[in-house]
Amino acid sequence: MDPSVSPLLDVQHLTTVFDVAGRALRAVDDVSFEVRKGETLGLVGESGSGKSLTAYSILRLVQPPGRIASGRVLFQGRDLLALPEREMRKVRGAGIALIFQEPMTALNPVFTVGDQIAEAMLVHGLATRAEAKRRAVELLDAVRVAEPDRRVRDYPHQLSGGMRQRVLIAMAIACRPSLVIADEPTTALDVTIQAQILDLLREMREAFDLSMLLISHDLGIIAGSADRIAVMYAGRLVEQGPVRDVFRSPAHPYTKALLASIPSGATGRRLKAIEGSVPPLTELPRGCAFAPRCPDALPQCQLEPPPIADIGPGRVVRCFACSPFSVLR
Amino acid sequence: MPLLTVRNLVKEFSRSRGWWGRPSVVRAVDSVSFSIEPGETFGLVGESGSGKTTTGRCILRLVEPTSGEVRFQDRDVLALSREELRRTRRDMQIVFQDPYSSLNPRMRARTIVEEPLVIHKLGTKTERRERVAELFRLVGLDPAHLDRYPHEFSGGQRQRIGLARALALNPSLIVADEPVSALDVSVQAQVINLLIDLQERLKLTYLFIAHDLRLVEHICDRVAVMYRGRILEMGHTAALFRSPAHAYTRALLSAIPIPDPDTRPTRIEWDASSVDLRLPLRQVDQGHWAAI
Numbered sequence: 001m002d003p004s005v006s007p008l009l010d011v012q013h014l015t016t017v018f019d020v021a022g023r024a025l026r027a028v029d030d031v032s033f034e035v036r037k038g039e040t041l042g043l044v045g046e047s048g049s050g051k052s053l054t055a056y057s058i059l060r061l062v063q064p065p066g067r068i069a070s071g072r073v074l075f076q077g078r079d080l081l082a083l084p085e086r087e088m089r090k091v092r093g094a095g096i097a098l099i100f101q102e103p104m105t106a107l108n109p110v111f112t113v114g115d116q117i118a119e120a121m122l123v124h125g126l127a128t129r130a131e132a133k134r135r136a137v138e139l140l141d142a143v144r145v146a147e148p149d150r151r152v153r154d155y156p157h158q159l160s161g162g163m164r165q166r167v168l169i170a171m172a173i174a175c176r177p178s179l180v181i182a183d184e185p186t187t188a189l190d191v192t193i194q195a196q197i198l199d200l201l202r203e204m205r206e207a208f209d210l211s212m213l214l215i216s217h218d219l220g221i222i223a224g225s226a227d228r229i230a231v232m233y234a235g236r237l238v239e240q241g242p243v244r245d246v247f248r249s250p251a252h253p254y255t256k257a258l259l260a261s262i263p264s265g266a267t268g269r270r271l272k273a274i275e276g277s278v279p280p281l282t283e284l285p286r287g288c289a290f291a292p293r294c295p296d297a298l299p300q301c302q303l304e305p306p307p308i309a310d311i312g313p314g315r316v317v318r319c320f321a322c323s324p325f326s327v328l329r
Numbered sequence: 330m331p332l333l334t335v336r337n338l339v340k341e342f343s344r345s346r347g348w349w350g351r352p353s354v355v356r357a358v359d360s361v362s363f364s365i366e367p368g369e370t371f372g373l374v375g376e377s378g379s380g381k382t383t384t385g386r387c388i389l390r391l392v393e394p395t396s397g398e399v400r401f402q403d404r405d406v407l408a409l410s411r412e413e414l415r416r417t418r419r420d421m422q423i424v425f426q427d428p429y430s431s432l433n434p435r436m437r438a439r440t441i442v443e444e445p446l447v448i449h450k451l452g453t454k455t456e457r458r459e460r461v462a463e464l465f466r467l468v469g470l471d472p473a474h475l476d477r478y479p480h481e482f483s484g485g486q487r488q489r490i491g492l493a494r495a496l497a498l499n500p501s502l503i504v505a506d507e508p509v510s511a512l513d514v515s516v517q518a519q520v521i522n523l524l525i526d527l528q529e530r531l532k533l534t535y536l537f538i539a540h541d542l543r544l545v546e547h548i549c550d551r552v553a554v555m556y557r558g559r560i561l562e563m564g565h566t567a568a569l570f571r572s573p574a575h576a577y578t579r580a581l582l583s584a585i586p587i588p589d590p591d592t593r594p595t596r597i598e599w600d601a602s603s604v605d606l607r608l609p610l611r612q613v614d615q616g617h618w619a620a621i
């Protein structure tokens with residue numbers, strides 16, 4: 001990694017809140033990470049940890065009562081949060097494409113898949129109608145849909161779940177974005193289809209020189225597909241680093257516990273569980289959000305949120321017990 | 330002697346094809362046979378729509394099978410009268426996948442857990458009260474929370490309530506249909522451990538339906554792989570995972586994502602047209618069967 005090269009996407013202190021009952025609930029809280037050119041960053045965390053909301057915030061798609069409260073989202077050097085909406089529309093699709101979590105709701109049931117792929121190119125003025133039609137067939141072929149010239153005329157309900165996900169990937173790459181955000185692209189699919197889609201995403205990344213933000217709650221998927229990993233818990237990014245380092249020597253107690261709880265055939269029958277459950281946004285503790293479940297909690301963990309600390313090359317962690325300054329405090 | 334024996338179970342659903350088409354018949358379960366020993370955990374895996382849930386529901390006669398045989402504790406389940414079935418159901422309970430929709434939101438946790446006891450007219454009011462508190466403790470919930478409503482519990486706690494309700498009548502068989510797949514990753518392990526503990530303490534037998542193969546490998550003694558309503562392979566979990574005999578099982582196992590950045594699985598593609606899916610199961614090894 002050359003530190004002088006600025007990252008493709010640089011998210012700085014992003015905070016997105018929900019204004020509910022006179023309170024601003026921090027669903028994404030001071031989140032910072034970057035995606036470098038050509039790499040895949042895996043964003044992992046359990047349900048409600050703020051993964052999708054982070055993606056929506058980057059693309060400025062947050063709906064009220066949600067609102068981006070602070071932070072910067074630098075994409076190719078420009079702060080997306082300061083861009084006029086007209087400019088932002090160009091970024092969506094042509095600069096950053098989003099593959100949504102639910103494949104069925106992301107496709108329009110009344111248009112053929114060919115029309116929907118072509119539409120994206122037409123909106124961005126990237127092709128004439130005839131070109132867009134032809135490219136739609138090529139794209140379906142690229143995402144390995146058999147008989148693409150026939151399939152372009154199919155409606156979404158005529159496709160299997162795996163095929164719909166391929167169509168969404170084709171739509172995502174249609175406008176040649178430089179960054180693709182894939183939000184749980186395989187969660188609704190069977191394992192065999194899931195494996196094919198993950199292979200396809202890897203292949204597309206090579207073929208179209210894409211960078212990727214891959215969102216998943218499944219550490220297995222992240223391990224096989226990402227170069228670096230960022231772990232979220234209750235709206236905060238708790239650990240970040242090269243995927244190999246984090247899997248080999250996790251630093252944050254939550255990451256450690258999560259990795260230890262993965263069932264593996266060899267370990268016998270009982271699993272190493274994490275006691276308790278994720279606190280709801282309305283009841284977040286004052287200090288570290290993981291404190292009520294943390295085996296390593298210190299007295300100060302209850303009092304204030306831990307700061308972000310560098311703990312090695314490219315590795316950051318947000319925890320009192322693993323910060324190099326913890327001895328000084 | 331097995332606790333449960335399923336023989337040539339078939340369930341067909343008729344589905345109308347469009348507005349004018351003739352109704353077509355879907356064989357959701359197609360000649361399924363297996364048996365489960367007392368105290369065993371038997372896993373049923375397979376892709377979405379392969380017939381796992383329908384098999385589980387047929388065993389409890391929550392849907393009526395089209396044909397076949399289900400023997401439970403030496404009773405012919407499909408021949409039972411309504412009243413006999415009601416009594417037999419005390420011994421067979423089901424836990425559902427979705428802890429959000431499977432509990433009545435307007436009932437207090439206490440009422441939900443007590444309901445089976447009331448339906449079966451068991452115990453006095455005081456005895457039932459005690460039993461409900463005992464069940465709450467058994468599944469690791471605080472009896473102080475008995476008067477709460479489902480939405481006041483977390484997902485994992487709701488699944489525990491479902492389990493307490495299923496255990497109320499002291500069943501011997503529990504059909505657990507994807508009991509943890511709707512739960513947070515960090516909570517799944519808790520519920521799995523609870524299932525294991527309860528099995529030891531109460532000598533339970535599980536039919537464990539799941540699509541997470543890592544989980545199945547971890548907790549099932551034996552496993553059956555379903556595909557389009559049929560069992561394609563069945564055997565002891567370790568043996569089946571070590572040396573899968575059917576091409577579909579091999580493809581399925583090769584698709585499991587491995588939580589280790591340094592291990593890339595070698596993907597095996599599955600082509601349904603290359604295999605005769607109608608082949609009967611034959612023994613390929615001690616206790617290991619495959620439709621090859």
Ligand SMILES: Nc1ncnc2c1ncn2[C@@H]1O[C@H](COP(=O)(O)OP(=O)(O)OP(=O)(O)O)[C@@H](O)[C@H]1O
Pocket residue numbers: 018020025027045046047048049050051052053054064065066101217281
């Ligand atoms: N309208 C709303 N009011 C208050 N809180 C909300 C609202 N919409 C979403 N949230 C909260 O925002 C948080 C972030 O949710 P988000 O969808 O980003 O999670 P996620 O990590 O993508 O989870 P999943 O894995 O389930 O997709 C959640 O805690 C959710 O409860």
Ligand SMILES: Nc1ncnc2c1ncn2[C@@H]1O[C@H](COP(=O)(O)OP(=O)(O)OP(=O)(O)O)[C@@H](O)[C@H]1O
Pocket residue numbers: 342343344355356357375376377378379380381382383384540
């Ligand atoms: N009530 C019903 N009427 C018509 N068809 C049904 C009905 N219930 C199930 N089916 C069909 O039977 C087949 C098997 O469904 P089943 O729910 O048993 O699968 P499953 O293996 O449990 O899948 P999943 O993993 O998605 O839960 C499917 O094709 C399904 O569409």
Ligand code: SF4
Pocket residue numbers: 252253254288289290291292294295296297298301306318319320321322
């Ligand atoms: S800050 Fe404290 S409570 Fe939070 S993870 Fe670290 S040690 Fe545990």
Ligand SMILES: [Mg+2]
Pocket residue numbers: 051052053101183
């Ligand atoms: Mg999400």
Ligand SMILES: [Mg+2]
Pocket residue numbers: 381382383
């Ligand atoms: Mg099912």
